[in-house]
Amino acid sequence: MKVHRLLSIVMHLLSRKRMSGQELANLFEVSLRTIYRDLEAINSAGIPIVSYSGANGGYEIMEQYQIDRQIVTFEDLHSIMNALKGIQSSLDDPDLADLMVKVGALLTKSEQSQLEEAGETLIFDTNIWRGGHVDRSMIARLRQAARNRFVVLFVYTNSEGMVELRTVEPIGLAWKGYAWYLYAYCQLRSDYRTFRLSRMKEVVVSDESFIRRDMSLEDLNARWGKIDTANLIRMVLRFHPRVQIKVEEYFLPEEITIAEDGYFIVRTDHAEDVWLYGTLLSFGTDVTVLEPKHLADSIKERALQIYSLYE
Structure with missing residues (x-):
């Protein structure tokens, strides 16, 4: 159990960068003292953990450290490839295509042959049924606008048929049920809103930049996931x-x-x-x-x- 927890701590620090001791203790439901002992054991095993003090302090693994392929199984890589293929089917993103090549390179020749012979047993497909159209170019532009923090303008029709010009600060995109949505701060409403991409017309990514507000995509997704x-x-x-x-x-x-x-x-x-x-x-x-x-x-x-x- 302890070995599993130690490995999980390493994986969380690699994926989330910096975490406080209390966050780790809450996550694994152990005492703070136990976490300190675990971090010391991980460091002694040759995985360099650095601690930072202050309000934003915590623990993280040195940036130069890379995970060993040996702790990632063939089944793990197979699942990762399936997920990436599903996302790529909608986004057609060159970065994702490059990532798929990199993940595929982690497979040995025998594993690649095994994957080809076994065939797919699970497919993630976000494309819309019955000839529905996903505007991949719009998705790509909105993702880029969110990354670069550029204001986006568009004409939006809500579920009641009301048409309005919206100016928003994009946070990110989410696939919900059977449609793509933009999460953004709406300057017209002075609050965060979700916008269904199929209802957005005349989308323009402006040159106006904005300062990111204190709300992440994960926070917004959790907020709208709650039932009113x-x-x-x-x-x-x-x-x-x-x-x-x-x-x-x-x-x-x-x-x-x-x-x-x-x-x-x-x-x-x-x-x-x-x-x-x-x-x-x-x-x-x-x-x-x-x-x-x-x-x-x-x-x-x-x-x-x-x-x-x-x-």
């Missing part, structure tokens, strides 16, 4: 048995019960928005909103609006 419980409504839905598969894909097992007549009753919480209306309407006559009444009325009104188009 204040805006949730409690729903009770009744689904026809023929859409069982879709119901089980959309909802958690504990949210689903089966009535005596075979219909599925779903009790769940969800934000009331355009996406919810569209999702419920997509089930057609296979779903009935039992509660709340105002949601049932909203679905009825939208269904009547659709009906009126064909009268």
